[in-house]
Amino acid sequence: MKVFVFTEKVKSLLELCQGARQIGERVEAIIIQSQDNQDNGAADKVWSIPMQDGVMLEDYTETLAALLEREKPDLLLIEPSKRCKLIAGRLAAIFETSVMTDLIELTKEGEGRHLVYGGAAIRKEKSNNSLSIATVGPGVLQGTGEAGKGETEIFPFVEPSNKMKVINIVQKTKSSVDLPNAKRVVGVGRGIAKEEDLGMIRELAEVIDAEVGCSRPIAEAERWMPKETYIGVSGLMLSPEVYVAIGISGQVQHTVGMNRSKVVIAINKDKNAAIFGQADYGIVGDLYKVVPALVDQLK
Amino acid sequence: MNIISCFKVVPDEQDITIKPNRDISFEKAPMTISAYDLNCIEAGAQLAEAFEGNLIGVSIGAKKIDDSKLKKNVLSRGPESILMVADDFLEDLDTYQTANALKAAIQKVGEFDLILCGEGSADLYAQQVGAQLGQLLNVPVINSVNKIALMEGKVIVERSLEDEVETIEIPLPAVISVTSDINLPRIPSMKQILAAGKKSATILSALDVGIGDFGATLQVIETKAPEQKERKKDIIQGDSDEAIKSFITKINKVLK
Numbered sequence: 001m002k003v004f005v006f007t008e009k010v011k012s013l014l015e016l017c018q019g020a021r022q023i024g025e026r027v028e029a030i031i032i033q034s035q036d037n038q039d040n041g042a043a044d045k046v047w048s049i050p051m052q053d054g055v056m057l058e059d060y061t062e063t064l065a066a067l068l069e070r071e072k073p074d075l076l077l078i079e080p081s082k083r084c085k086l087i088a089g090r091l092a093a094i095f096e097t098s099v100m101t102d103l104i105e106l107t108k109e110g111e112g113r114h115l116v117y118g119g120a121a122i123r124k125e126k127s128n129n130s131l132s133i134a135t136v137g138p139g140v141l142q143g144t145g146e147a148g149k150g151e152t153e154i155f156p157f158v159e160p161s162n163k164m165k166v167i168n169i170v171q172k173t174k175s176s177v178d179l180p181n182a183k184r185v186v187g188v189g190r191g192i193a194k195e196e197d198l199g200m201i202r203e204l205a206e207v208i209d210a211e212v213g214c215s216r217p218i219a220e221a222e223r224w225m226p227k228e229t230y231i232g233v234s235g236l237m238l239s240p241e242v243y244v245a246i247g248i249s250g251q252v253q254h255t256v257g258m259n260r261s262k263v264v265i266a267i268n269k270d271k272n273a274a275i276f277g278q279a280d281y282g283i284v285g286d287l288y289k290v291v292p293a294l295v296d297q298l299k
Numbered sequence: 300m301n302i303i304s305c306f307k308v309v310p311d312e313q314d315i316t317i318k319p320n321r322d323i324s325f326e327k328a329p330m331t332i333s334a335y336d337l338n339c340i341e342a343g344a345q346l347a348e349a350f351e352g353n354l355i356g357v358s359i360g361a362k363k364i365d366d367s368k369l370k371k372n373v374l375s376r377g378p379e380s381i382l383m384v385a386d387d388f389l390e391d392l393d394t395y396q397t398a399n400a401l402k403a404a405i406q407k408v409g410e411f412d413l414i415l416c417g418e419g420s421a422d423l424y425a426q427q428v429g430a431q432l433g434q435l436l437n438v439p440v441i442n443s444v445n446k447i448a449l450m451e452g453k454v455i456v457e458r459s460l461e462d463e464v465e466t467i468e469i470p471l472p473a474v475i476s477v478t479s480d481i482n483l484p485r486i487p488s489m490k491q492i493l494a495a496g497k498k499s500a501t502i503l504s505a506l507d508v509g510i511g512d513f514g515a516t517l518q519v520i521e522t523k524a525p526e527q528k529e530r531k532k533d534i535i536q537g538d539s540d541e542a543i544k545s546f547i548t549k550i551n552k553v554l555k
């Protein structure tokens with residue numbers, strides 16, 4: 001199998017190329033060549049597209065399509081970033097296929113597995129097309145670290161039919177919490193009534209030496225916590241030693257992101273909350289009573 | 300100004316059940332508007348209201364998506380009309396098939412300035428249909444949009460990406476996928492609910508829009524619920540001081 005790899009970030013290219021070696025005999029990387037991107041990503045060959053001034057990544061889609069058309073790889077692996085998902089979708093439309101998105105597993109036979117119905121099910125599927133396209137996150141395919149020969153060939157830029165004009169780009173300030181590596185995580189949900197009450201949750205987290213994450217509505221609807229800290233199918237997939245769910249109902253879209261935790265503790269005032277079905281220890285009670293008591297007595 | 304909001308009709312995920320053999324069952328699940336397409340409809344409604352535009356809701360799916368309560372729900376949220384291609388031939392489509400069917404349906408509508416899609420569908424969450432639709436229609440397409448400013452012949456949108464916020468100008472017509480935090484979907488008022496009853500819905504078959512033969516691009520091998528990890532489920536009822544104390548004793552062992 002011949003695998004092509006395309007990523008948005010230089011850092012992901014090496015990882016995905018190494019992973020691609022698990023799938024195919026030949027791995028070729030595609031890069032947009034600029035001054036600060038000279039990496040060949042451990043591939044057998046590098047296709048280098050000259051970087052164009054003032055052209056956004058998405059506007060290289062036609063160039064990628066032309067390259068794929070000419071070189072006919074069996075599989076294209078793409079990083080699952082927002083920009084790359086747009087590019088992947090457009091390429092799939094050009095090649096009359098669908099992308100296997102956000103794979104959690106990919107076999108040599110080209111069978112991919114990914115979550116559907118919010119995580120209630122895992123679907124196994126395979127492309128019917130001669131070109132398979134898949135978005136795969138870092139860490140899904142375990143790499144070998146083997147380096148390829150890294151021969152480079154330049155592939156010319158193809159002018160896109162619909163160019164967009166970038167007016168402005170502002171870097172986001174990144175939150176400094178490292179939830180994926182935290183041993184203990186406190187997850188807070190809509191059970192808290194106002195933003196200030198996060199203080200009490202943070203206090204508890206500090207007492208038990210945990211980091212704080214949240215359910216999606218706390219980040220997206222309320223905007224009380226940064227978006228990078230919500231847990232679940234469309235957010236972080238965590239597996240800490242201890243997960244404490246506070247005021248979280250336990251809908252599947254959330255629980256797929258925490259159900260690999262070693263121990264799950266839940267606090268919820270509704271005895272029928274789904275979270276209790278997924279917990280080792282729980283208390284049916286008002287978090288406004290339970291949390292301060294925990295802070296007080298665990299100090 | 301013709302605006303189209305694409306919405307998917309899905310089985311309500313809260314009522315999906317899992318059979319002992321780990322198959323998924325939808326028997327108890329009523330059909331509902333895919334969660335994040337409420338934001339897509341709302342975004343269309345706000346633009347249509349501000350610019351005296353015409354908003355149409357378009358959906359593709361099996362016959363069962365043609366549900367009167369559901370249609371009324373959609374129409375109470377702003378659209379002037381609905382166009383559904385509802386045909387059992389169109390059940391469980393992959394994203395390429397869906398985008399193709401949407402293209403065919405939209406060509407029935409005629410002229411459009413702006414097509415809106417949601418962030419991702421509640422069942423597949425592939426985040427692909429918008430991208431594919433834009434490409435198939437050969438118009439500019441963008442995703443992850445947080446804000447839309449509509450102008451003569453163009454839009455200026457703000458995109459929220461992993462590490463940056465980007466502002467771009469896009470000529471119309473275009474396809475735009477919006478995020479779930481672009482707006483807070485309205486709770487329809489009594490007046491809007493009553494008005495919905497007077498609005499129209501057009502239901503077409505696959506043949507009506509000329510989509511006869513299209514095979515799946517992905518072959519589904521199986522769809523199964525994951526194995527559940529066994530949990531102790533040691534749950535204490537009530538939050539009396541005593542209950543809390545016994546809860547603390549239990550979790551203290553874990554936290555030590």
Ligand SMILES: Cc1cc2nc3c(=O)[nH]c(=O)nc-3n(C[C@H](O)[C@H](O)[C@H](O)COP(=O)(O)OP(=O)(O)OC[C@H]3O[C@@H](n4cnc5c(N)ncnc54)[C@H](O)[C@@H]3O)c2cc1C
Binds near residue numbers: 191231246335422
């Ligand atoms: C495509 C898609 C993707 C999604 N992805 C994600 C995702 O990645 N992550 C995610 O989290 N969600 C996701 N969601 C949303 C998900 O479906 C749920 O809506 C969400 O997880 C619910 O969050 P919650 O538990 O905080 O809120 P709710 O469901 O509102 O639950 C609040 C809970 O707090 C309890 N409570 C209230 N007051 C108190 C009190 N005083 N003391 C104790 N308990 C109290 C209530 O009993 C209730 O159980 C997604 C949805 C869709 C459609």
Ligand SMILES: Nc1ncnc2c1ncn2[C@@H]1O[C@H](COP(=O)(O)O)[C@@H](O)[C@H]1O
Binds near residue numbers: 305307336401416
């Ligand atoms: N069957 C459908 N009918 C109408 N719109 C759809 C359909 N499927 C997907 N969409 C639109 O495409 C978006 C992305 O869907 P997906 O690529 O499946 O995650 C959704 O939020 C909808 O706006």
